[in-house]
Structures are given as C-alpha cells and as structure tokens.
Amino acid sequence: MNENQENSTDHEAFLRLYTRFEGNLRAFVASLLPTWEGVDEVMQESSVVLWRKFSQFDQSAESGFLNWAFMIARYEVLKYRRRRATDRLRFSDDVFELLANTAESAIATQDQRIRLLRECVANLEPAQLELAKAVYQDGAAIKDVADKVGRTPTGLYKALARIRNRLAACVQSKLSATVTEGLT
Numbered sequence: 393m394n395e396n397q398e399n400s401t402d403h404e405a406f407l408r409l410y411t412r413f414e415g416n417l418r419a420f421v422a423s424l425l426p427t428w429e430g431v432d433e434v435m436q437e438s439s440v441v442l443w444r445k446f447s448q449f450d451q452s453a454e455s456g457f458l459n460w461a462f463m464i465a466r467y468e469v470l471k472y473r474r475r476r477a478t479d480r481l482r483f484s485d486d487v488f489e490l491l492a493n494t495a496e497s498a499i500a501t502q503d504q505r506i507r508l509l510r511e512c513v514a515n516l517e518p519a520q521l522e523l524a525k526a527v528y529q530d531g532a533a534i535k536d537v538a539d540k541v542g543r544t545p546t547g548l549y550k551a552l553a554r555i556r557n558r559l560a561a562c563v564q565s566k567l568s569a570t571v572t573e574g575l576t
Contacts, residue, residue: 406446409457410439416499417461423495424469424488434472438465462496504570505563512562520555527552 417438422431441464449460473488516524526537527548538548 402446405451406443409454410442410461413458413461416458416502417465419502420462420492420495420499421465421469423498424466424491425472430472430476434465434468437472438468441468458500459496462499466492501567505567508563508566509559511566512559515562516555516558520551520558523548523551524555 418431418435421434421438422428425431425434438461442461445464450456469488469492513521513524523537523541526532526540527534532540534545534548538545541548543551
C-alpha cells in the first residue's frame with residue numbers, strides 16, 4: 393500500500409470513528425463547561441488533536457476510541473479553563489473532576505440505556521405506544537394530537553407524563569437488574 397492509500401485509509405477510519413462518537417464527545421465536553429461558546433471551542437481543538445494523534449491510537453480496538461477521545465477532550469477542557477481562569481463562571485477543580493467522572497460514566501452507559509429504552513417501549517400497551525408515536529415520532533403539536541385522539545391538551549400531557557414515568561421506571565429497573573447480575 394502506498395503512502396497516499398495509507399493516509400486515505402487513516403482518514404476514513406478517523407472520520408468513521410469521529411462521526412460515530414461526536415455526539416457522545418460533545419455531551420461530555422458540554423457537561424464540563426458553562427457556555428456553548430466554550431464547548432464549540434474545545435470541540436474544535438479536541439478534533440484537531442484527535443486527528444493529529446490518530447496514528448498513535450490502536451485502531452484494532454475501535455471500542456477504545458471514545459475513552460481515548462474523552463481523555464484528550466478532558467485535557468483540552470483543562471487548557472481552556474486555564475486560559476479563562478479569570479472568568480467568573482468557572483468550576484473549582486474538585487467540581488470539574490466530579491463532573492468529568494460523572495459525565496464519562498453516564499455517556500459510557502448511554503448505548504445500554506438506549507437499548508433498554510427500546511425494549512421498554514416495545515412493552516408498552518398498544519394504546520400507549522400509539523399515543524407516544526403520535527407525539528414523538530410524527531412531531532405533531534400536542535393540541536393537534538389531543539384533538540385527534542379526543543383529549544384535552546392537559547389530559548394528553550398527563551398521559552404522556554405517565555408513559556414517560558413508566559418508561560423511566562422500566563429502564564431503571566432493567567439497569568438495576570443488570571448491575572445486580574454483574575455482582576453475582
């Protein structure tokens with residue numbers, strides 16, 4: 393393989409991994425900074441560093457890309473914070489570490505939570521599923537859906553709240569069961 397083909401392959405591999413995990417990385421950075429301006433700036437710097445150092449990443453372990461990207465983004469956030477040390481909206485180092493660790497943990501379980509949510513949605517009663525689809529999947533206005541199903545907007549909001557609570561409880565229950573299974 394010549395150098396151009398190798399560079400093209402690296403470029404494609406990087407783009408695939410980066411686009412796959414960009415949302416997770418942005419959520420992680422957003423959990424550590426108080427402004428969207430800061431998030432955008434750190435994301436840009438992190439992207440450049442990730443690209444520059446991509447040759448050092450073990451591409452055989454695709455699953456490790458997100459942790460590697462988190463580590464780089466964490467350092468970029470620290471650099472950003474040092475540059476902005478005089479800003480009034482600044483977390484203490486202890487709060488920053490707590491947020492970073494919490495965000496990493498939450499984002500690491502995001503795929504599992506999405507899978508569990510899909511399972512819980514599949515277990516909804518048919519009427520609940522149709523109601524949720526009418527609002528969330530179709531993106532219709534609450535008033536329009538309420539008129540369509542013969543409810544008041546307030547009644548529809550309450551029904552949706554019950555569905556969301558049921559789904560949240562289902563996901564939490566399945567997560568707890570997964571944790572319990574992992575301990576035994």
